[in-house]
Amino acid sequence: MVKAIRVHELGGPEVLKWEDVEIGEPNEGEIRVKNKAIGLNFIDVYFRNGVYKVAGFPFTPGVEAVGVVTAVGPGLTGRQVGDLVAYAGGSIGSYAEEQILPANVVVPIPSSVDPLIAASVLVKGTTTQFLVSHCFKVEKGRTVLVPTLYL
Numbered sequence: 001m002v003k004a005i006r007v008h009e010l011g012g013p014e015v016l017k018w019e020d021v022e023i024g025e026p027n028e029g030e031i032r033v034k035n036k037a038i039g040l041n042f043i044d045v046y047f048r049n050g051v052y053k054v055a056g057f058p059f060t061p062g063v064e065a066v067g068v069v070t071a072v073g074p075g076l077t078g079r080q081v082g083d084l085v086a087y088a089g090g091s092i093g094s095y096a097e098e099q100i101l102p103a104n105v106v107v108p109i110p111s112s113v114d115p116l117i118a119a120s121v122l123v124k125g126t127t128t129q130f131l132v133s134h135c136f137k138v139e140k141g142r143t144v145l146v147p148t149l150y151l
Contacts (some may be wrong), residue, residue, distance in 0.1 A: 001020040001021065001022055002020070002021055002023060002096060002097040002098045003019070003020060003021070003096070003097050004018075004019060004021040004060045004093075004095060004096035004097065005017065005018060005019075005060060005062075005096070006018075006021065006059070006060055007047075007048055007054075007059055007060075008057055008058045010048065010049055010050040011048070011049065012048075012049070013048075016061075016095075021060070021096065023096075023098060023099060024100065025071055025073075025100075026071050026072060026073035026076075026100050027073050027074070028073050028074050028075055028076065029073055029104070030076070030101060030103060031069050031071065031072050031073065031076070031079050031101055031103045031106065032069070032070045032071035032072075032098060032100055032101075033068065033069055033070065033085060033098060033099055033100075033101055033106070034067050034068050034070045034097065035065045035066070035094060035096060035097060035098065036066050036067050036084075036116075036119075037065065037066045037067075037115040037118070037119035037120075038062050038064060038065045038066075038094040038095060038119055039062075039064030039088065039094070039120055039121075039122060039123055039124075041063060041123050043063055043123075044061045044062055044063065044095075047092060048061055054092070059092065060092065060093040060099070061092060061093075061094075061095050062093060062094030062095035062096070063088060063089050063123065064087070064088040064089070064094055064122050064123050065086065065087060065094035065099070065119060066085070066109055066116075066119040066122075067084075067085065067086075067099075067115070068083070068084055068085075069082060069083040069085060070098065072103075076103055078103065079106070083108060084108065084109045084110075084111060084115065085106035085107065085108055085109060086106060086107055086119065086122055087101060087107070087122075088122035088123045089123065089126075090105045091105055
């Protein structure tokens with residue numbers, strides 16, 4: 001059993017419950033990750049209050065985390081126990097001590113990058129990259145305001 005924040009009904013922060021959860025072992029194409037740090041994003045509120053739909057209840061919110069691989073599903077190559085990995089989007093459930101993830105949604109994190117830093121910038125970094133490369137062409141002489149996250 002691991003601890004996770006679970007949501008049994010839509011609502012405000014009061015619906016977040018700290019509970020024991022059985023997550024099992026990874027299947028083919030999956031890994032088990034012990035989360036070292038999770039990113040907190042406004043999209044998590046959208047899932048909790050029903051703006052974005054979830055597959056069912058109860059669910060564990062959170063779309064961004066960095067952790068260490070603790071188990072690898074049968075036949076999987078390219079990931080091994082001890083790897084430091086991160087993911088952002090594509091899967092919810094990061095508000096947990098450990099979770100099972102599809103191996104193809106994680107990216108390796110160099111050991112020189114602190115997990116707290118990596119987990120705080122994945123969604124924000126990809127959002128910023130998209131905005132400055134697809135929504136507004138940044139050119140010489142233009143000023144771009146980029147919010148800074150202080151830890």
